[in-house]
Amino acid sequence: MILGVDHLALSSNHILSAGLRNLQDQGYCVKFVQDELTNSETKKPFLSCYQPIHSVAYCQTDRGVSLELTGHDAPLKDRPSWYQILMESAPDGTKPFAGDLPCSSKDWEVTVGCKGALAGLWDPFHAQLWYLPSPITKKQEKVVKNATVRAVLVPVVDLERSNTFWEKGIGVRRINDGHVDGRGWVHLAWKSLIPRWSLEIILFETESKSVPLCLDDSGFTCIAFLSNNIIQDRARLLEYGALEASESSEHLINKKRLWITIARGPSGELIELIEFEKENARELGGGRN
Amino acid sequence: MSESAYGEEMQSDQVRGWLIDWFEKRGTNIDKTGESLKSNYFELGLVDSLGLMELMTALEGTFHIRFSEDHFQDPRFSTIQGLSELITELACQKDSKTA
Known part of the structure; x- marks a missing residue:
């Protein structure tokens, strides 16, 4: 059974202290940083440039889903994220983004009721979002930063097929659906009792062909459950339309033993499943979040 | 009180006792008669992600029940009082199916 959203993966060339400081400035707490992690060979089909090692920094906030900064130690493929992420406010270092995107400001308004969304490039991570x-505040008023994830939009080639995958394969619940400018959308939500395990997801019909997305693309590349x-759960993803899924591989991350599977959804989107070792896990260092 | 309702209440007490033990073994003092039975243990930071998985595994093994995604999104899951009710319901459903 899938229990909730663990994190969104955010790519980086390297994990640099400047990047971590930027995330801390947005209200994220860096739970751990781990360098020189062995990259399982089962991830090869999901990377454009396999490196034997990589690094991760796990960053958590009480107000939303966690981010895992992944340093690939290789040049990132530079293109807009397939996953379109809507943040509650602009993270520091965001500049306007000009370029073709699979959705528009109007689409965010119609699907999740968020008016005036702006496209940006989060410069420290070269991540489009x-x-x-x-909101306009008085000069003296202290502005509390809240650059947390509001929702994720997944461009999909075949709405019905993708909806089956997300609803039945993963278990995300349908909230609403509709059409905008002739394109169908479905608003889904994973509502967990733990706020940071919760996430709103919009499947949005696109005319773009799916592309072989990779974990080492720039931006937000993967949702981990x-x-x-x-x-x-891997078998269930394959039963309900995953194009491929790696065998689970064993890892020791932040002193905890866990298993990871990477899967590709019907439109090429990347999903990660994580299972922690339950027995003796306490002796290894306690929970991840 | 009917026999089945009495049995259900007794079972709920046993489950509550088991849950209190589980939390106390992890260093949390539970006020057995007070508000802490109705407090949200996620909000209090008493259970993290790994703790939740351990709790679910232990409950399923001990009470021979199976949680679904629906149970996991049920607000009762987040308090000792609510969770003991939920487990009792699941155990009774299982018993009535096997009877």
């Missing part, structure tokens, strides 16, 4: 304009039975 969307953000909501900050917590599972309590990775073998069963």
Whole structure:
């Protein structure tokens, strides 16, 4: 069973302290940084340039889904993220983004009711994203930063097929659906009792062909879910339309033993399943979040 | 009180006792009669992601029940009081199916 959203993966060339400081400035707490992690060979089909090692920094906030900064130690493929991320406000270092994107400001308004979303490029990570304009405040008023993830839009080639995958394969619930400018959309939500395991997801019909997305593309590349039975959940993803899924591989991250599977959804989107070793896990250092 | 309702209440007490033990073994003092049975243990930071997985595994093994995604999104799951009710319901459903 999938229990919730563990994190969104955000690519970086290297994990640099400047990048971590930027995330801390947005209200994220860096739970751990781990360098020189062995990259499982099962990830090869999901990387454009396989490197034997990589590094990760796990960053958490009480107000939304966690981010895992992944340093690939290789040049990132430079293109807009397939996953379109809407942040509650512009993270520091965001500049306007000009270029073709699979959705528009109007689409965010119609699907999740967020008006005035702006396209930006989060410069420290070279990550394309969307953000909501900050409310105008009085000069003396302290502005609390809240650059957390509001929602994720997934461009999909075949809405029905993708909806089956997300609803039945992953278990995300349908909130609403509709059409905008002739394109169908479905608003889904993973509502967990733990806020940072929750996420709103919009499947949005696109005319773009799916592309072979990779974990080492720039920007937000993957949604990771917590599972309590990775073998069963991997089988369920394949049953409901995943194009491929790696065998689960064992890792020791932040002193905890865990298993990871990477899967590709019907439109090429990347999903990660994580299962922690339950027995003896406490002796290895406690929970991840 | 009917026999089945009495049995259900007794079972709920047993489950609550088991849950209190589970939390106390992890260093949390539970006020057995007070508000802490109705407090949200996620909000209090008493259970993290790994702790939740351990709790689910232990409950499923001990009470021979199976949680679904629906249970996991049920607000009762987040308090000792609510969770003991939920487990009792699941155990009774299982018993009535096997009877």
